Amino acid sequence: MPGGRHVAAVTDAHFDVAPGECLVLVGESGCGKSVLASALLGLLPSNAQTAGSARLGGLDLLTAGERTLARTVRGRMIGLIPQSPAAHLTPVRTIRSQLEETVAQLTGVRGRAALRTAAEEAAARAAYPGGHLDRYPHELSGGLAQRAATALALVGGAPLLLADEPTTGLDRDLVEHTVDELRRHLHTPTDDGPSGTDTGGRALLVITHDLVAAERIADRVAVMYAGRLVELADAEGFFGSPGPRHPYSRGLLRALPERDFAPVPGMPPELGDLPAGCAFAARCERATDACASPPDPTGTHRAVACHHPCLPEGVRARTP
Numbered sequence: 451m452p453g454g455r456h457v458a459a460v461t462d463a464h465f466d467v468a469p470g471e472c473l474v475l476v477g478e479s480g481c482g483k484s485v486l487a488s489a490l491l492g493l494l495p496s497n498a499q500t501a502g503s504a505r506l507g508g509l510d511l512l513t514a515g516e517r518t519l520a521r522t523v524r525g526r527m528i529g530l531i532p533q534s535p536a537a538h539l540t541p542v543r544t545i546r547s548q549l550e551e552t553v554a555q556l557t558g559v560r561g562r563a564a565l566r567t568a569a570e571e572a573a574a575r576a577a578y579p580g581g582h583l584d585r586y587p588h589e590l591s592g593g594l595a596q597r598a599a600t601a602l603a604l605v606g607g608a609p610l611l612l613a614d615e616p617t618t619g620l621d622r623d624l625v626e627h628t629v630d631e632l633r634r635h636l637h638t639p640t641d642d643g644p645s646g647t648d649t650g651g652r653a654l655l656v657i658t659h660d661l662v663a664a665e666r667i668a669d670r671v672a673v674m675y676a677g678r679l680v681e682l683a684d685a686e687g688f689f690g691s692p693g694p695r696h697p698y699s700r701g702l703l704r705a706l707p708e709r710d711f712a713p714v715p716g717m718p719p720e721l722g723d724l725p726a727g728c729a730f731a732a733r734c735e736r737a738t739d740a741c742a743s744p745p746d747p748t749g750t751h752r753a754v755a756c757h758h759p760c761l762p763e764g765v766r767a768r769t770p
């Protein structure tokens with residue numbers, strides 16, 4: 451940043467997602483979710499620095515060159531359903547023309563009539579109504595823009611679908627519909643194997659701060675706080691019993707209107723000015739002196755980045 455300032459937007463992120471599985475990344479605004487997604491697609495701003503690796507197939511996405519990213523990754527290995535789809539669509543072209551162009555770029559379909567048919571099929575796959583194909587993005591409701599973006603993301607048959615805040619700004623009914631549709635794509639065909647073979651399905655990485663949507667769609671949940679992954683858990687245990695183990699994750703769930711409706715006190719720290727130890731300590735009722743040193747994400751604290759994780763309900767702490 452100007453003046454030599456650094457923003458640690460994402461730190462120590464460890465996770466994997468398997469074909470046929472949905473991993474949901476949750477965390478509040480500004481915690482680094484979209485930066486993480488951009489890193490996977492090679493879409494970080496030019497002043498960004500990365501370290502580590504992000505493997506998809508045999509490729510390391512963090513070190514792949516722009517040519518590889520453009521020709522084999524974006525659209526073909528990773529389908530992106532962007533945050534705010536209405537703003538992401540080209541405003542001066544109809545949905546039909548954007549779909550046809552994408553089909554021509556990403557598939558072997560050639561010829562006017564064949565492209566038209568393929569674009570219509572692509573729209574149908576995302577439940578985008580055929581009668582609205584000749585509309586411009588500004589003529590679409592939030593739900594339709596969402597489906598148009600999903601249709602575009604599915605065209606290349608990518609084995610990984612990355613959805614950034616797919617339900618923001620939608621009504622509750624539409625949220626449920628949208629996540630159910632997304633989940634359906636876990637098992638629609640991808641292009642990573644000969645057609646007709648079972649490739650184990652598509653992997654889905656969904657970014658959201660909508661915990662109700664997360665509960666509905668996730669197989670596993672990754673919780674992010676102040677640029678770090680603080681917990682990675684099976685969705686069933688996380689949302690049900692025994693519940694989350696990181697005090698921040700507990701706080702997030704407790705804040706839901708459907709639960710205690712009790713907000714986590716305080717504010718997250720600035721990512722340009724993080725404390726040396728646990729970033730949540732200042733807001734944490736369980737914090738002690740140990741929290742002045744950072745949790746070790748590669749060892750003891752791999753699943754729960756906390757010095758004092760909450761114990762599963764019904765399990766009592768052992769006194770040393």
Ligand SMILES: Nc1ncnc2c1ncn2[C@@H]1O[C@H](COP(=O)(O)OP(=O)(O)OP(=O)(O)O)[C@@H](O)[C@H]1O
Binds near residue numbers: 478
């Ligand atoms: N180009 C940039 N230059 C400097 N800082 C940036 C840049 N892009 C993002 N950041 C910072 O990185 C942090 C993470 O941003 P990011 O967009 O990933 O958050 P997010 O978790 O996706 O939030 P939201 O839920 O609001 O989309 C923010 O604090 C933001 O200020």
Ligand code: NI
Binds near residue numbers: 483484
């Ligand atoms: Ni974001």
